[in-house]
Every structure is written in C-alpha cells, then in structure tokens.
Amino acid sequence: MKKKMSINTLVLCSLFAALIAAGAVAGTMLPIRFGPISITFQGLFVLLTGFIMGKRLGPITVILYIMIGLLGIPVFANFGSGFGYVLSPTFGFLLGFIPMSYVTARIAGNDNPSYLRLFVASLVARIPLYLIGLTYFYLIKNFYLGQTFGMGKVFYFCFILFIPSDTLSQIISIVLAKRLIPITKKML
Numbered sequence: 001m002k003k004k005m006s007i008n009t010l011v012l013c014s015l016f017a018a019l020i021a022a023g024a025v026a027g028t029m030l031p032i033r034f035g036p037i038s039i040t041f042q043g044l045f046v047l048l049t050g051f052i053m054g055k056r057l058g059p060i061t062v063i064l065y066i067m068i069g070l071l072g073i074p075v076f077a078n079f080g081s082g083f084g085y086v087l088s089p090t091f092g093f094l095l096g097f098i099p100m101s102y103v104t105a106r107i108a109g110n111d112n113p114s115y116l117r118l119f120v121a122s123l124v125a126r127i128p129l130y131l132i133g134l135t136y137f138y139l140i141k142n143f144y145l146g147q148t149f150g151m152g153k154v155f156y157f158c159f160i161l162f163i164p165s166d167t168l169s170q171i172i173s174i175v176l177a178k179r180l181i182p183i184t185k186k187m188l
Contacts, residue, residue, distance in 0.1 A: 008187040009057065016053060017065040019045040020097075021075035028078050039162070040077050043129075044169035046097045047122050050104025051113075051177035052184045058101035066094050087144055092136020093158075096129035103128060108177075111185050118174045126166065134158055 005013075020042050027040025050058040065075065074081040077090065085091055107121035134151075137158055141149035 006188075012053065012184065012187060013057060013061045013064060016045065016049045016061045017068065020049065020062065020065045021068070024075060024077045025079065038077050039165050041169065042077070042097065043100075043166060044173050046101050047104055047125065047170065047173035048177055048180070050101035050125065051108050051118065051121070051173065052180055053101070053105070054188070055102050055105035057188070058105045059098045062097045062101050066097075069094075087140060089137040089140040089145070090133070092140070093129065093133035095136065096132035099128035099132070100125045111181065113177075113181070115174060115178065118177055119170070122170045122173060130159055 023041030023043075023045045027038055027042070046062060049061050052058075053061050069075045069081050069085060070083050072081050076085055076088075076094065080088060103125040104121045107124055108118055113121070134154055138149065138151055138154045141147050141154070
C-alpha cells in the first residue's frame with residue numbers, strides 16, 4: 001500500500017527545496033570564491049533536509065530542487081538554470097546531494113539522534129557527495145570543455161579548499177537539526 005503525502009509533508013518538501021535554493025543564491029552573493037567554485041550554503045540545507053525529511057523524503061526534496069532548476073528557474077549557484085546546466089562542471093555536486101540526503105537520514109535514523117550520531121551522519125554523507133561531484137567535475141572539465149584539469153587540481157579546488165566551510169555547515173546543521181527534529185517530526 002502506497003503512503004499518501006499529507007499537506008504538511010508537501011509544505012515541508014517545498015520549504016526545504018526553497019531553502020536549498022536560497023542557500024545557492026545566498027552563497028552566490030558572497031564575494032568568496034575558490035577557483036572555479038563559489039561557496040554556497042546548499043550543503044547545510046541538504047544535510048538539514050536529510051536529518052528532518054528522512055531517507056525517503058530527503059532525496060525526493062533534493063530531486064525537486066534540481067528539477068526546478070533544470071526547468072529554468074535560476075536556483076543553482078550563480079543564478080544558473082536550464083537543462084544545459086547538466087554540462088556545468090559543478091552539476092555533479094547537485095547530483096551528489098541526492099545520496100548525501102539519503103545517507104544523512106539513514107545514519108541519523110531515529111526521532112532523537114545524539115549529537116555524535118548527527119556528526120557521523122553528516123561526515124559520512126559527504127563521501128557520496130564528493131565521489132560524484134569530483135568525478136563529474138573532472139570529466140566535464142577534461143572531456144567536454146577540453147581543459148586540462150588533473151585529478152589533484154580537482155581535489156584541491158573542489159575538496160581541500162572547502163573543508164573549513166563544510167565543517168562550519170556541518171556544525172550549524174547539527175545544532176539546527178537537534179532543535180528542529182522534535183518539532184518537525186510531529187508535522188510529518
């Protein structure tokens with residue numbers, strides 16, 4: 001038997017898709033850029049989406065966000081949008097957000113996860129994000145755009161430089177999740 005989504009669930013999915021979009025756009029407005037990639041707050045909101053929406057609705061929410069952008073609404077970093085965005089080197093990170101939200105939810109698990117469990121979930125969830133994101137970035141840069149961009153350079157510009165901002169987003173998402181999970185679980 002298929003479970004129908006309640007109005008509250010639909011509202012929360014829409015809200016979190018909007019928060020992920022706001023995280024992309026807000027990050028674009030910051031003058032901080034490391035090489036080819038802007039700092040955004042998407043990761044923070046994707047982690048929150050996984051923590052709060054769970055292993056089924058978290059990925060659905062992220063897919064909704066990606067579909068909105070692919071349909072032409074400028075919700076990606078640097079106000080990007082449209083189907084052509086799939087050829088952007090950073091599109092792989094958007095794809096990586098889908099398993100990131102699932103892994104976050106799967107590990108965080110129950111209705112009252114500890115800070116340690118939330119930390120481990122947010123840390124392990126970065127693995128599929130970076131596996132997909134770094135690989136996609138490398139492939140698009142080298143084989144579609146024809147630019148010579150070695151894997152070491154990709155690793156440096158797309159991972160190493162983002163460790164401080166990723167750590168900060170993890171801490172913020174954990175603190176927010178600990179406060180919001182009890183409230184939102186009543187709504188789902």
